Amino acid sequence: MKKTINAALGGRKFTIDEDAYSKLDKYLKNFRKKANLGMDTKEMMEDIEARIADLFEAEIRSSNQVVDNALVTKVISQLGMPDGSPVDENAGTSSSYQAAEVDRSARKFFRDKEQNILGGVCAGASHYFNIDVVLVRILFVLLFLCVFSGFFIYLILWIVCPRAVTAADKCQMHGLPVTAENMKQFQK
Numbered sequence: 001m002k003k004t005i006n007a008a009l010g011g012r013k014f015t016i017d018e019d020a021y022s023k024l025d026k027y028l029k030n031f032r033k034k035a036n037l038g039m040d041t042k043e044m045m046e047d048i049e050a051r052i053a054d055l056f057e058a059e060i061r062s063s064n065q066v067v068d069n070a071l072v073t074k075v076i077s078q079l080g081m082p083d084g085s086p087v088d089e090n091a092g093t094s095s096s097y098q099a100a101e102v103d104r105s106a107r108k109f110f111r112d113k114e115q116n117i118l119g120g121v122c123a124g125a126s127h128y129f130n131i132d133v134v135l136v137r138i139l140f141v142l143l144f145l146c147v148f149s150g151f152f153i154y155l156i157l158w159i160v161c162p163r164a165v166t167a168a169d170k171c172q173m174h175g176l177p178v179t180a181e182n183m184k185q186f187q188k
Contacts, residue, residue: 004066010053020072027076031180035082044187047167051079051178082180107175110164119158127173
């Protein structure tokens, strides 16, 4: 008989078996040491915990399912370490996840507030379609001048599309896998 622990991760509750909890705790402590972002470490840890919770929820089929060692190992190997090094063997796994194997077509549309002029819609569209932001802005200006529909399209996209706030959102916007190494690129 295994002991289980009720734990909150990323603001969500999970039932985790004791061995898996120990492995996850070691991973998060090691991750914090390697992140070495000073004041931004707290934000990075919140992002990584939210990402772990998302991955757990994607794998859990029922509300009373226990997160086991195999699932924790899978999630840890998928996320890796912020410096790109293999996951510490003390955490019980090694990183087998390679960024080169990722399909970069799995992008999500977000508004990019870091490259915005007005609302970040054109910058977000340029990331989504992988084209230069200037071309997207010219297209919207031409649509505005010729048909006036550019204004309405832009306004609707501004209202409907979420803003890329977290490092995980920014990874998805750029079509990168949401790993610790990639998330570190987008920390301020």
